[in-house]
Amino acid sequence: MTIISKIILVILIFLFLFSLSFFQKHIKNFFYSISLPIEKFLWKTGREIELIFGAKKLKTENKDLKLKNQELLKNIIDFQAFKEENEILRKALKVGLEKEFELIFADIIGKDIFQDYILVDKGSEDGISANLSVITAEKVLVGRIDEVYKNFSRVILISNSQITIPAKILNKETKVLVEGKGNGQIFIDFIPLDFEVSKGDVVFTSAKKTLPKKLLIGVLKEIKKEDIKSFQRAQITPFFNISKTDKVFIIKNF
Amino acid sequence: MAKNYKLILLEILFFYFLAVFQMSFLPHFNFFLKWQISFNLILFFVILINFLNKADSFWGFEAGFLGGFFLDVFSKSPLPLSILFFLILIFFIKKILRDFRTTIKKNLILFFCFVLLFSATFYNFFLNFVLKL
Numbered sequence: 165m166t167i168i169s170k171i172i173l174v175i176l177i178f179l180f181l182f183s184l185s186f187f188q189k190h191i192k193n194f195f196y197s198i199s200l201p202i203e204k205f206l207w208k209t210g211r212e213i214e215l216i217f218g219a220k221k222l223k224t225e226n227k228d229l230k231l232k233n234q235e236l237l238k239n240i241i242d243f244q245a246f247k248e249e250n251e252i253l254r255k256a257l258k259v260g261l262e263k264e265f266e267l268i269f270a271d272i273i274g275k276d277i278f279q280d281y282i283l284v285d286k287g288s289e290d291g292i293s294a295n296l297s298v299i300t301a302e303k304v305l306v307g308r309i310d311e312v313y314k315n316f317s318r319v320i321l322i323s324n325s326q327i328t329i330p331a332k333i334l335n336k337e338t339k340v341l342v343e344g345k346g347n348g349q350i351f352i353d354f355i356p357l358d359f360e361v362s363k364g365d366v367v368f369t370s371a372k373k374t375l376p377k378k379l380l381i382g383v384l385k386e387i388k389k390e391d392i393k394s395f396q397r398a399q400i401t402p403f404f405n406i407s408k409t410d411k412v413f414i415i416k417n418f
Numbered sequence: 419m420a421k422n423y424k425l426i427l428l429e430i431l432f433f434y435f436l437a438v439f440q441m442s443f444l445p446h447f448n449f450f451l452k453w454q455i456s457f458n459l460i461l462f463f464v465i466l467i468n469f470l471n472k473a474d475s476f477w478g479f480e481a482g483f484l485g486g487f488f489l490d491v492f493s494k495s496p497l498p499l500s501i502l503f504f505l506i507l508i509f510f511i512k513k514i515l516r517d518f519r520t521t522i523k524k525n526l527i528l529f530f531c532f533v534l535l536f537s538a539t540f541y542n543f544f545l546n547f548v549l550k551l
Binding site: 181188281283 | 487490
């Protein structure tokens with residue numbers, strides 16, 4: 165094989181490979197469609213096995229949880245008060261989740277290897293479009309629709325490093341910006357130093373064009389104050405646990 | 419010739435099921451995630467197949483193409499990003515295996531581990547970089 169024919173061969177290979185990018189939506193949708201039963205089976209099996217192995221881990225977790233129990237009791241009392249108030253308001257207004265939003269119910273069928281994306285079984289045929297918010301039944305924000313295929317959609321989780329969400333901390337006035345840092349981690353980077361926050365404070369969304377307000381995000385886990393910097397940083401424990409969630413809701417309208 | 423076709427067909431099925439398994443089953447067992455390490459079985463097998471094949475032959479490139487293709491299909495990376503990454507990686511693996519045959523033969527497992535670790539880290543960086551563009 166001469167050098168010229170080698171070069172032509174390489175160019176042809178590259179052209180062929182780049183031509184794939186034009187059909188990628190069709191290709192991906194085709195493979196997702198034929199893999200759906202296997203993916204569902206593997207996802208469920210994986211979850212069951214995870215639960216079996218998790219039993220041992222639960223013993224140690226149980227010990228730690230007992231220690232944390234007292235600390236959390238205080239928070240529970242606060243939460244209870246909010247819950248009661250919320251329930252009264254809901255009853256008064258007769259507003260349920262389905263009345264607050266126009267929802268589309270979806271099953272999780274896969275998760276990206278880098279963990280900050282999930283795949284759901286609803287696509288453009290079901291009326292899904294990009295940037296719609298995805299929540300759990302408990303009104304916890306999971307992420308937003310990133311890419312839509314015919315029968316499937318990819319959801320970018322709030323822990324993804326490309327995500328920033330305008331948010332508020334319960335009972336505080338200042339708005340903050342929640343940022344995903346990848347691998348399931350969420351932070352608030354710029355909290356003014358004079359702004360008092362404490363461990364266990366609840367974080368929820370504030371209004372944005374594409375994002376409904378008052379969707380739960382998580383609780384403050386760790387707050388770092390450094391005198392040198394003019395801001396403090398807080399890590400958030402998200403309310404959702406994607407490996408324990410099978411079903412989500414996509415907010416079509418709010 | 420028929421044997422070659424059978425082998426390619428087997429590889430197609432193997433990488434397809436591997437990609438589905440990696441995406442739907444393994445996320446439940448990603449224990450090392452806090453150290454930013456995630457399982458990438460496809461990368462592992464693509465490199466392994468290339469180490470098992472002769473450095474002078476073209477066999478191994480088809481594994482890179484198929485592995486990359488299914489990784490692109492079932493993950494966030496756009497087509498043909500992983501295919502290109504794997505083909506370039508295989509080109510360099512084969513070149514190094516050819517040029518430093520005797521030295522590498524003595525430390526084959528060590529070299530395999532090094533290539534795996536290096537390419538897994540580089541792949542993550544490469545993918546994150548391209549996705550942010």
